[in-house]
Amino acid sequence: MKLAIYRRVSSKRQVTEGESLEGQMIKVQAWCKTNDHTIVRDYVDKGLSGYKGNRPAFNQLQEDVEDPCCEYDGVVVYAVSRISRDLIILLTAVDKIIRNNFSFFSATENLPTDMGSFKLMLAIQGAVAQNQSDNNSLFVKDRLTETAEQGYFTGGRAPFGYTAVPVKKILGKKKRKILAVNEEEAEVIKTIFNLARFGTDGKAFGLKAIATHLNQHGISHRNNKWTISTLSLILNNTCYYGERVFRKNKITDSAYPKIIIKVPAIVTKEVFSEVSSGLQARMLTNSENKAIRSPSLLTGILKCYKFGANMIINTGKGGRYHYYKCSNRIKKDINCCDSPAIPKLQLEAAILKTIRKEILSKQKIDSICELVRTKIRETAGETKNSRIVKEHQLSNVTSGINNLYHQVSQNQLKLDETLTEFLETQKQQQKTLEKEIELIKKRTSLSLWKFGDNKKELFIKIIREVFSSDNVIASKTYLLAIVDQIIVKPKKIEVSGANLKLLNAVSETKMGTSTEVPTYVSMWR
Structure with missing residues (x-):
């Protein structure tokens, strides 16, 4: 009888014991010789799991058995588990072979010739194969879980920026590895995060711009070109601030939750969070911060008094003149409000002049410092109590999650959809409390007020120089550092800002600071 052989090895069991591709062929050839059969077609799937029903050679076999002109009369395998370790896939595939009048043989398993016994034995063999596979899978999961819980590398290719290095400690008889920083690649990681924060001129780069910059400068990703998807994975990988998540891409299993493995950090968590927030703001579907990212000096800061809509650039007389005009009047209804259209250059000059006069003076900064200090002293007890309460709440939430x-x-519990949603809610509450506590710490941090007259004067000097320059990006970024919003009313314009915001900008000013975009401002996205 002319037969086709189907051979398969999984990615985890290639060339092992007697089930290598070569070993399967040798065994089947010997069986065919003994039973007077001839192999005329060879289907091979290399490195594919037996749980997957979608395999190239397997799919081709399924198509060929439906072809009336097929060159063979039956199919032989080394063992039924080669067809699949999933019982349903196995029974369905073999049933298709039989229904199309082909014979089915196993070189290592004695399958009965009568159909009733054949189906029963096939189901038994398939169930045994699936049970063995399930047990193997559980064993592997348990070993990987143990490895991860003890802080060791769980295998695979080390993330870019790291190298898997052996450690002296041995568990059982198997050597373990940990992730160590690859200094050369780590410098590239730092460059990527810096480009995502400041670009090359102070304006944050998007993923495409970062990829272009790296590729043009001959900086490779392990001898490959950088892509948007590769960069996205890096900039969203918590590994780089020291927390590698094991099973982060897996559907949550009740018995195998995600595990945090501590690894050496390449960037700080604050830098990672800043970049992550920036990526979210830059998403095409996120229009909230698009106005802020506009190159026009006041777009995103300038608001109409009526409904709080952005004042955006509008042109007149063939584009010769530019005005700031309520976006609702432009996009919705010209009569929706009575805020005026104001010449762009005239308004920008007036705003900067007012800020230089009213805010950029040592006396003004001194008065704000005193005001904030007084406020902190008055609310110190309340602030301390608030922090204690929130820390207690955070402790309870964290304990509950654990x-x-x-x-x-x-x-003891099944991780169903309801419990999963509850856990996500608790995690979100945990993040919110962490942010609130961090904000309280910043407000009461004495380091914020540790600056003298020299630093105040330096800050005033730098920002005045920037406002007098042609660098719109730097001017807008400094403006965002000290101003919250500018409200346009029919007969006046109101500029508002936060005292803490201004003082933080002053405290971050250092000797040698250039008049380019300030690196401590992360709002320019």
């Missing part, structure tokens, strides 16, 4: 994960891991 307790839920423990119960799930002990099979």
